[in-house]
Amino acid sequence: MAGLVGKGRDAIAMIVDPNSFNENIIGNYSQDPNLGPGAVIGTALINGKNATIISNDAMAKNKKFPLVYSGVIGLEEGYKMAIAVYKTIEADENSPVKRPLVLIVDTPGNGLGKIEEIFGMNKSTGSYQLALTEARQKGHPVIAVIIGRAISGAFLCHGLQADHIISLSKDFGTMIHVMPLVGIARITKMDIETLENLAKVNPVFAAGSDFFYKLGGVEEIIEKIEDIRNIVIKHINEVYALTASGSLEKTGPCSRGDLGNQRGGRKTRPEVLKKMYAQFDEIESKYL
Numbered sequence: 107m108a109g110l111v112g113k114g115r116d117a118i119a120m121i122v123d124p125n126s127f128n129e130n131i132i133g134n135y136s137q138d139p140n141l142g143p144g145a146v147i148g149t150a151l152i153n154g155k156n157a158t159i160i161s162n163d164a165m166a167k168n169k170k171f172p173l174v175y176s177g178v179i180g181l182e183e184g185y186k187m188a189i190a191v192y193k194t195i196e197a198d199e200n201s202p203v204k205r206p207l208v209l210i211v212d213t214p215g216n217g218l219g220k221i222e223e224i225f226g227m228n229k230s231t232g233s234y235q236l237a238l239t240e241a242r243q244k245g246h247p248v249i250a251v252i253i254g255r256a257i258s259g260a261f262l263c264h265g266l267q268a269d270h271i272i273s274l275s276k277d278f279g280t281m282i283h284v285m286p287l288v289g290i291a292r293i294t295k296m297d298i299e300t301l302e303n304l305a306k307v308n309p310v311f312a313a314g315s316d317f318f319y320k321l322g323g324v325e326e327i328i329e330k331i332e333d334i335r336n337i338v339i340k341h342i343n344e345v346y347a348l349t350a351s352g353s354l355e356k357t358g359p360c361s362r363g364d365l366g367n368q369r370g371g372r373k374t375r376p377e378v379l380k381k382m383y384a385q386f387d388e389i390e391s392k393y394l
Contacts, residue, residue, distance in 0.1 A: 322366025
């Protein structure tokens, strides 16, 4: 099936109200269009209400950083995304209703160039993660929509910090994982055939959205592309309702472990946590 891999701008148009997207504008802030071309930010209307959009543009290439292309989140892109979040918080500082942030995810990873590492790629992506956490704490619903690739540290900052994550079905080419099997093979020294067999039965090694759903990492899988807008709106409203009721434990990264346990994908997690906390208590008493 034809999907939306590499088509972040098309996804924006499908989700927001027609012709409502104002690129590089958030509140009174205007972003330099030449900064971080691999990231798309701006304000749009969703059901007639303001929302901030942050997306990858896999068709753009950052000429200043040769390894930033095809949706890679580079040094400039990470800071650009972080700025978009903080300007959203600033724009709604005196508003009782905080606008949602919709993250459109299609990224194969972070910029891995020597320049990026020297200048502090980790600070760029870390600032974006922190910004999203602060936005959630201030009442902004954060919804991540996976339309293509959601891989490695790029997904950690652009996706995993969301209140809810939704994903197009694996039939549309979506790919969610910590690291490609080739990379895992290099690090673990396991042969690729063994890892491929594990990927068929173990959600930790598998790349499809259905396996990540079982782990609790995806709240809902989108089976039809034409449903993407309505499902985004549904999850925005769900997060508003959960926030209003004080059920914050059902939103954000911390909620996914319990969800995975309910779905049978993370059965040992509660026991591991129990043992960890017991060890923490024991050590604490010794320090006291």
